[in-house]
Each structure stands twice: as structure tokens, then as C-alpha cells.
Amino acid sequence: xxHGNTRRSIIxxxxxxxxxxxxxxxxxxxxxVPFFMLVRMSFNIGRPLACYIEGFxxxxxxxxxxxxxxxxxLLFTLQLSVPVVLITLILAYIMxxxxxRSSGLKRFVLMVITIFPIWINLVVLAFGWLLIFGRYxxxxxxxxxxxxxxxxxxxxxxxxxxxxxxxYVCLPYIVLTLVSVLxxxxxxxxxxxxxxGAGKLRTxxxxxxxxxxxxxxTGAMFSFIWTMSSFVIPSILGSPSERTFGIEISRQxxxxxxxxxxxxxxxxxxxxxxxxxxxxxxxxxKATRWVS
Amino acid sequence: MGKLKFDSSRxxxxxxxxxxxxxxxxxxVVFLSSLDPRKYIRFPPSEFSxxxxxxxxxxxxxxxxFMNSIYVAALTTLISTxxxxxxxxxxxxxxxxxxxxxxxxxxxxxxMPSLLIGITILMALGRTFLGGTYYIVVGAHSLxxxxxxxxLMQATLAxxxxxxxxxxxxxGANPFQTxxxxxxxxxxxxxxxxxxxxxxxxFGEVTMAIFLTTSKTIxxxxxxxxxxxxxxHPVTLVASVICMxxxxxxxxxxxxLVGIEAVSKIGT
Numbered sequence: 001x002x003h004g005n006t007r008r009s010i011i012x013x014x015x016x017x018x019x020x021x022x023x024x025x026x027x028x029x030x031x032x033v034p035f036f037m038l039v040r041m042s043f044n045i046g047r048p049l050a051c052y053i054e055g056f057x058x059x060x061x062x063x064x065x066x067x068x069x070x071x072x073x074l075l076f077t078l079q080l081s082v083p084v085v086l087i088t089l090i091l092a093y094i095m096x097x098x099x100x101r102s103s104g105l106k107r108f109v110l111m112v113i114t115i116f117p118i119w120i121n122l123v124v125l126a127f128g129w130l131l132i133f134g135r136y137x138x139x140x141x142x143x144x145x146x147x148x149x150x151x152x153x154x155x156x157x158x159x160x161x162x163x164x165x166x167x168y169v170c171l172p173y174i175v176l177t178l179v180s181v182l183x184x185x186x187x188x189x190x191x192x193x194x195x196x197g198a199g200k201l202r203t204x205x206x207x208x209x210x211x212x213x214x215x216x217x218t219g220a221m222f223s224f225i226w227t228m229s230s231f232v233i234p235s236i237l238g239s240p241s242e243r244t245f246g247i248e249i250s251r252q253x254x255x256x257x258x259x260x261x262x263x264x265x266x267x268x269x270x271x272x273x274x275x276x277x278x279x280x281x282x283x284x285x286k287a288t289r290w291v292s
Numbered sequence: 293m294g295k296l297k298f299d300s301s302r303x304x305x306x307x308x309x310x311x312x313x314x315x316x317x318x319x320x321v322v323f324l325s326s327l328d329p330r331k332y333i334r335f336p337p338s339e340f341s342x343x344x345x346x347x348x349x350x351x352x353x354x355x356x357x358f359m360n361s362i363y364v365a366a367l368t369t370l371i372s373t374x375x376x377x378x379x380x381x382x383x384x385x386x387x388x389x390x391x392x393x394x395x396x397x398x399x400x401x402x403x404m405p406s407l408l409i410g411i412t413i414l415m416a417l418g419r420t421f422l423g424g425t426y427y428i429v430v431g432a433h434s435l436x437x438x439x440x441x442x443x444l445m446q447a448t449l450a451x452x453x454x455x456x457x458x459x460x461x462x463x464g465a466n467p468f469q470t471x472x473x474x475x476x477x478x479x480x481x482x483x484x485x486x487x488x489x490x491x492x493x494x495f496g497e498v499t500m501a502i503f504l505t506t507s508k509t510i511x512x513x514x515x516x517x518x519x520x521x522x523x524x525h526p527v528t529l530v531a532s533v534i535c536m537x538x539x540x541x542x543x544x545x546x547x548x549l550v551g552i553e554a555v556s557k558i559g560t
Contacts, residue, residue, distance in 0.1 A: 019378040031400070033416055038416070117319070277403070
């Protein structure tokens with residue numbers, strides 16, 4: 001009896017731990033161990049079409065740091081992220097501003113339109129854009145009908161169509177991030193600015209915009225990370241000259257079958273992700289402190 | 293001045309309508325195209341028919357990809373729902389030293405690019421007994437689904453009155469009875485939403501699945517991906533519409549249960 005009680009009290013004492021246990025096991029097997037294995041894999045001997053040969057070498061790292069073709073891909077992906085992040089932020093801010101300033105049915109409808117694409121998968125959305133940009137797609141048929149062009153123009157499979165696709169998939173998440181930040185701004189602060197004689201534009205630039213900085217920084221970070229790691233969208237909507245870093249990683253793993261080299265590239269991408277998160281945290285802290 | 297104010301909010305509304313059109317355009321185009329009976333996809337459709345829908349359900353490869361997706365999503369739900377709910381309960385009810393760390397750990401997989409998660413799991417487990425089975429995909433999807441269920445349940449539990457459990461205990465209920473008869477019913481809409489959320493997260497996931505599925509376990513989104521890469525056929529549109537319909541139903545039910553505001557908080 002007494003024994004039973006101690007056992008029960010132990011269960012009570014650590015019940016929080018037992019409740020977390022299933023998730024922790026899942027994280028261990030499918031997240032922590034695999035990331036450890038990724039690091040280990042990067043030191044194996046890599047030969048194309050061999051997957052990997054057990055061993056310990058730095059040659060994959062040496063190869064990556066001297067491979068100018070892969071540096072070029074990294075640079076291209078960074079260049080791609082600039083228009084994606086900027087356009088996403090502008091569109092998302094407009095949408096989020098309208099959502100947070102509306103209520104009732106209008107807010108509900110705008111929210112649903114924003115959230116719906118998140119629940120559909122990437123390939124379906126990319127397919128939609130393929131049909132819009134295609135040779136016999138929506139834009140070409142509109143232009144033909146209006147008589148602006150006499151035959152279909154090649155609109156898809158280029159830099160612009162990749163940017164549109166990436167903006168499209170980033171947009172909903174960034175809108176929602178900004179809505180929650182804009183919602184949390186006390187309307188009294190804006191009222192106060194207006195009472196003090198600030199115009200609508202000035203109130204926005206000097207009060208609302210700085211207060212929403214944390215959301216803007218988070219949004220910029222996420223759209224940057226997603227562009228850097230994107231591979232489904234650019235490989236459907238782009239041509240071979242829009243090869244992103246993510247596409248090249250997937251090729252190393254699935255086509256070239258050089259896993260150790262793919263592991264090095266993956267670690268570089270993981271590094272970029274972590275650095276982006278740390279930098280954005282720092283900047284966000286600074287912005288918050290500066291505002292308050 | 294008054295006119296200027298009027299104009300600026302008008303301008304915002306117009307911009308907002310345009311952005312909404314931008315958001316809806318691919319969805320509408322895919323749906324309308326799926327009804328076009330022509331062999332080559334052209335927009336706009338010339339006439340409407342269900343020809344490719346019949347074709348979809350007469351093709352074994354598409355049907356089995358669909359069934360694989362359902363199977364993987366169902367198993368993912370089975371794993372992620374209890375994982376996420378229990379962890380969220382622990383977060384709400386107890387305070388302990390590692391709480392902050394656990395809280396971060398559960399959502400970290402969602403912050404990591406899915407490309408990396410797919411690749412690491414393939415490298416670590418692809419050559420074990422899990423390789424080429426449904427379970428390797430299920431495990432990968434469960435990482436994300438658990439994070440979502442956890443966040444959704446945290447939002448639900450924020451409005452949950454802990455003293456009701458105390459009352460049940462005072463009235464002589466044991467912890468298990470309390471959980472089944474008090475906690476669960478109170479959280480019913482949250483739990484059902486969590487189930488749907490877990491399901492649709494897996495049903496729509498494509499990046500990890502590209503690395504982890506084989507021709508035997510291929511899911512519907514990966515089948516669409518293959519088709520877009522190698523041979524675009526009108527039946528691919530039907531598969532896409534099926535994905536959209538699942539998403540629409542799931543979103544409608546969850547919105548009805550917990551409200552659109554709670555849905556919008558997930559993952560932000």
C-alpha cells in the first residue's frame with residue numbers, strides 16, 4: 001500500500017514529464033537523431049551515384065568551399081530572396097492593415113481568403129500559377145482577346161514567375177503574423193497621436209509602422225528562410241537557369257546520389273536558417289526597445 | 293483634407309481586393325480547368341464536363357496515391373493528436389524547470405525548413421527497417437502535425453478553467469476519470485479541430501514526402517509533383533481539386549468549431 005503510494009506520488013511529481021514524453025520520443029527519433037546523422041554523413045566519403053562510403057574525411061567541406069558553381073547558386077538564391085521578401089512584406093502589410101482595421105463579416109471573409117491557401121499544398125498552388133503563366137494560360141488568353149498580342153508569349157519558366165510563386169506561398173503566413181501584431185497595438189495610442197495633431201499619414205509613419213516593426217522583422221525572416229530553402233516552387237515555375245540552392249541540394253540527394261556532399265550543403269542551409277533567426281531576434285529586441 | 297482621408301482608405305480597400313484576387317486566382321484557375329474535357333490544358337475551358345474526374349477514379353495509380361495519402365494522414369493524426377494534446381496540457385497545468393525548453397523543442401521542427409527535415413530523416417532512417425514504409429513519412433509528418441496540434445491546444449486551453457478539475461477531484465474522481473469526464477468534454481471542439489488539423493497537415497505535405505516516399509508509398513501531392521515535372525495531364529487537375537476540396541472542408545469544420553481567429557493564431 002505504502003509502496004503504491006510512493007509510486008503514485010512519483011507519477012504525480014513527474015506527470016508533466018510523462019505528458020511531454022510521447023512528443024519528446026517523436027522529436028528524438030525523427031528530429032534530433034537525424035540531425036546528428038546529417039553531421040556524421042557530411043564526413044563520409046561521397047562519390048556520385050554511390051550514396052555514401054563509410055569513412056571520415058573533410059573533402060566534402062573542402063569541395064564545397066572551393067566550388068564556385070555552388071557559391072553562384074547560393075548567391076542567386078540570395079538575390080531571389082530580395083524581391084520576394086520586399087514584395088511579400090508590402091502586400092502582406094496592406095492586407096494585414098485592412099484586416100486589423102475591419103471587423104465582422106469583412107474581417108472573417110478576408111481571414112478565410114488568407115488562410116485557405118495555407119491548407120492547400122504547394123504543388124497545387126504552383127500548378128495554378130503554371131496555368132496562369134502558361135503558353136495557353138490565363139494571361140496570354142486575356143492579352144490575345146484584348147488584341148494586345150497576336151500570338152502567345154512565353155511568360156512562365158523565368159525569374160519573375162518564380163518570384164510570383166514564392167511571394168504567393170509566403171504571403172498568407174506573413175499576413176497572419178502582421179495581423180496579430182497590428183491587432184495588439186492599442187488604438188488609444190493612434191488616437192492620441194491624432195489628438196496631438198498628427199495627420200493620418202504621419203500617425204502611420206511615426207506610430208503604427210514602428211510599433212509593427214517586430215511583425216515586419218519576423219515576416220522578413222520567414223520569407224527569407226523559405227526562399228533560401230525553397231525547391232518545390234522554383235523547380236515547377238522556373239527554368240534550369242532559376243536553380244536555387246534548395247533545388248541543388250535535392251539533386252545531390254535524389255539524382256547525383258552524393259549524400260555526404262548533399263549533407264554539407266544541407267548544413268550550410270541549416271546554418272543560414274539559424275543565423276537568420278538569431279539576427280532577426282536581435283533586431284526585433286532592438287526595435288522593441290527603441291519603440292518603448 | 294476630408295477628401296484625402298476618404299481617398300486613402302478607398303485606395304487601401306482597392307489594393308486589398310486586388311490582393312484577394314491574387315490569392316484566389318490559382319485556386320479558381322485550377323478548379324475551372326479541371327472541368328475542361330480537352331486533352332491539352334488551355335485556359336479558359338471551352339466546355340464543362342466531369343470526364344477527367346471519371347478518368348481519375350478509373351486509374352489505379354492515381355487511386356492508390358490518393359489512398360496512400362489518406363492512410364498516411366490518418367496515421368499521422370493518430371500519433372500527433374495525443375502527443376500534441378498531452379504536451380499542451382502539461383504546459384497549461386504545470387510549471388517546472390525545463391518548461392521553456394520543452395515548449396521550444398516541440399515547435400522547432402516547424403521552424404526548420406521541411407527540405408532539411410526530409411533529407412535528414414532520409415539519411416538517418418532511409419536505410420533502416422523504416423525505409424520505404426509508410427511509417428517514415430508518418431513520423432516526418434507527425435513532427436509538424438504535433439507542433440500544430442500543440443499550438444492549437446494551447447490556444448484552446450488558454451480559456452480553460454483549471455478549477456473544474458479540482459472540483460472533480462474533490463468530488464472523488466480519480467485522475468483518469470477527471471480526464472475522460474471533465475477535461476476532454478470541455479476541450480471537445482479543440483480536440484476535434486486538432487484531429488482535423490493533424491490530418492490536413494499531413495494530407496497536404498509534399499516536400500518531405502518527395503524524399504521519403506517510394507513508388508509504393510507515393511502520396512497524392514507527390515504524384516502531382518511527378519506529373520508536373522514529367523508529364524502534365526488533365527487528370528492532374530482533378531487530383532489538385534481533390535486536395536483543395538479536402539482543405540476547404542477541413543478549414544470550414546475547424547472554423548465552425550473554434551472560430552477563424554483561433555485558426556489564424558496557429559503557426560504565427
